[in-house]
Amino acid sequence: MIELTGVHKSFGEKHVLRGVDLTIERGKSLVIIGGSGTGKSVTLKCVLGLIQPDQGSVTVDGLDVTKLRQGSSERDAFLARFGMLFQGGALFDSLTVWQNVAFRLLRGSLKRPTNEAREIAVEKLRRVGLTPDVAELYPAELSGGMQKRVGLARAIAAEPEIIFFDEPTTGLDPIMAGVINDLIREIVVEMGATAMTITHDMTSVRAIADDVAMIHGGKIRWTGPVSRMDSSGDPYVTQFISGSAEGPIETIR
């Protein structure tokens, strides 16, 4: 279970998170929605320990993330439980596709022999709908949709317990976005993983989420099952899912 309690984070004068309280049950898929610059990515990065909160606690199965020292074996073991799909893929340009996918399997505590790591990478690529001949290409040779799929294959390569997806469909055409949504849903169900996704894309929300949390003004405005999202009664959620310019969310931010 992932639990954030009273998390605050500022960058200079900008107070991004103003007391985020959020719980993600084990094996559930939670999608965080909210406008640009409302703190969705910061929240996610606080859980991973990429950003240190100024105040509040972040625990994963009771383990306080903020107490883990950078570079310690405890932190490495903690991160080994996670997979992450970055918004732009964040693939390493200097490595081939299979080396990207098998990155974690080629070094560190999860290291496997090179041949085995390559086989796993090819299998994961197949799982996300890419053929083995893609394995030897470099990221720059791939389209945006293919890069997302490779990023997804890398996120699941070490079979993590928890997977984070940062805007998985941004920049993709509707068909490719649908393919990625279906893949995410299938993989999360198949692996029984806990998933946390941040997105603006309401089609993604409906395809991926068990639960939804709406963040606004650095706080969680509403949280509940996806089935109740349309009848939440919260004016912020209603405005956001309808994409209306009229409502409490200011359009000029």
Next chain:
Amino acid sequence: MRFLATIGATVLGLLAAIGRATRFGIETISHLFRPPYYPREVGHALLQIGFYSLPVVGLTTIFTGGALALQIYAGGARFSAEAVVPQIVAIGMVRELGPVLVGLMIAARVTSSIAAEIATMKVTEQIDALVTLSTNPMKYLTLPRVLAATLVMPALVAVGNIIGILGGYLVATGRLGFNEGTYLRNTIDFLELSDITTSLAKGAVFGFLAALMGCYFGMQSGRGAQGVGRATKSAVVAASVLILAANFILTELFFAA
């Protein structure tokens, strides 16, 4: 008062930046004593920084050695000392111009490339991706580059010194009428072992500074293309200035009477 406040803020900002860079350097060195290590990355950096810099080092030093021979010949003629060309070319190249020119060329070629690469990795979240894949960016990106530059720079300086002396030799024997055998004998006889060792030591220090500045400014990069550009520019400027400052300090240390 506002003028003084601006000066104060600039000085404080500069001191803070020096402090951050120093801490970054100490942290980089500390990773040398803490596994895991990435020998493959070190090998890759050795190739990129060392082998692929050979053409630029060779071209820079051969022309400088040739020009140095012409200058010393012309200058020496004012007091009938044209014969000192081999000795001055040798000492000038080995003690000063070799290490400094190679250092500055490495700052231009390698520091800029390291800073732009790491800054782009930061902007595109590849550094964050490394962390989530349980890989410390300081160990995986910084240490291999800094270590490789420190190890390979003495070799590049040695090559630069030899090619620089060769440039002087070609000009002196081809244009200025020096005897080939005498020129070489004068060069070899005049140089002392300490000239060579201090030259190589300077190279190691310059390599360390050049790669460290590339990594530091790359890691500190701001967002977007402008952030990458600014990081690259700052890295090259800082590396060049530090190399020249370190050269003065090391020369004072090694050669001051």
